[in-house]
Amino acid sequence: MSNAENKPVKKMMLILSKATLENVYACFILANGARMEGIESEIFFTFFGLEAIQKEKLKHLHVATVGNPAMHMPTLLGGLPGMEALATKMMKSEMEKLDIPPVDEFLEMLTASGSKLWGCKLAMDMFKVKESDLIDDIDGVLTVGDFYERAQGDGTHLLFI
Amino acid sequence: MNEKTLAGFCIRCNDQGYLTDLAQWNKEVAVEIAKEEGIDMTNKHWEVIDYLQDQCRKEVAITIRKVGKSGIVNIKEFYQLFPKGPLKxxxxxxxxPKPVSCI
Structure with a gap:
């Protein structure tokens, strides 16, 4: 098949709406993986996803132990004090073995690779987050409309996480 | 497995164009592959290539993060040298071989 029929992916527009570590990493790995393949990528941080780009918060994100069937533990146990911290610590150590960086370093990697990082204006207004609360590497604050405008062109895909 | 002639050398590669035997590699071949990828080799490019081959011989899994910490290039420079997917x-x-890493 020719390339014209194949329609290769040219740009990934990711929307991160959650702040649990497993979701943040899924988003970052997809964005970084795109750049590694020569595909453009951008992330729109909205709702709880905003925590991943807030200086004071991004180092303290956790794995969800409650309401997460893949943890294979009773909900009550998952809710005990310290369980999230324990699960998070275990997950981080496994990821380090695979050379997956911590959140702050991952954000630096994404910026260095040319990924664009955007804050969601509405969510920032709602959570009273100021631009100065965000990491310095952020590319700006956008409305949904602005983000869609950036998605123009053949081969762009949008993904909500 | 495919065979092709690059810079007068007959080399074996897989369907995606990766050499299957590092022993068949030489600089002339590398320059030809680089041309196919639209890259003019500079000293900095060669330093990265040396580093990657060294890691491969040591059987260390290569990731962008490791290249960024190699002291040869940072991640931004790595992307500037090889814009269309630096590690690949x-x-x-x-x-x-083509790296299997997602990082």
């Missing part, structure tokens, strides 16, 4: 392109030019 650089590995192809270096004559080593």
């Amino acid at each position: 392109t650089a590995s192809k030019i270096a004559g080593i």
Whole structure:
């Protein structure tokens, strides 16, 4: 098949709406993986996803132990004090073995690779987050409309996480 | 397995154009592969290629993060040298297998 029929992916527009570590990493790995393949990528941080780009918060994100069937533990146990911290610590150590960086370093990697990082204006207004609360590497604050405008062109895909 | 002639050398590569035997690699071949990828080799490119081959011989899994910490290039420079997918392109030019890493 020719390339014209194949329609290769040219740009990934990711929307991160959650702040649990497993979701943040899924988003970052997809964005970084795109750049590694020569595909453009951008992330729109909205709702709880905003925590991943807030200086004071991004180092303290956790794995969800409650309401997460893949943890294979009773909900009550998952809710005990310290369980999230324990699960998070275990997950981080496994990821380090695979050379997956911590959140702050991952954000630096994404910026260095040319990924664009955007804050969601509405969510920032709602959570009273100021631009100065965000990491310095952020590319700006956008409305949904602005983000869609950036998605123009053949081969762009949008993904909500 | 495919065979092709690059810079007068007959080399074996897989369907994606990665050399299957690093022993067949030489600089002339690398320059030809780089041309196919639209890259003009500079000293900095060669330093990265050397580093990747060295890691491959040591059987260390290569990631962008490790290249960024190699002291040879940072991640931004790595992308500038090999814009269309740095790890893939650089590995192809270096004559080593396509990296399986997602990082």
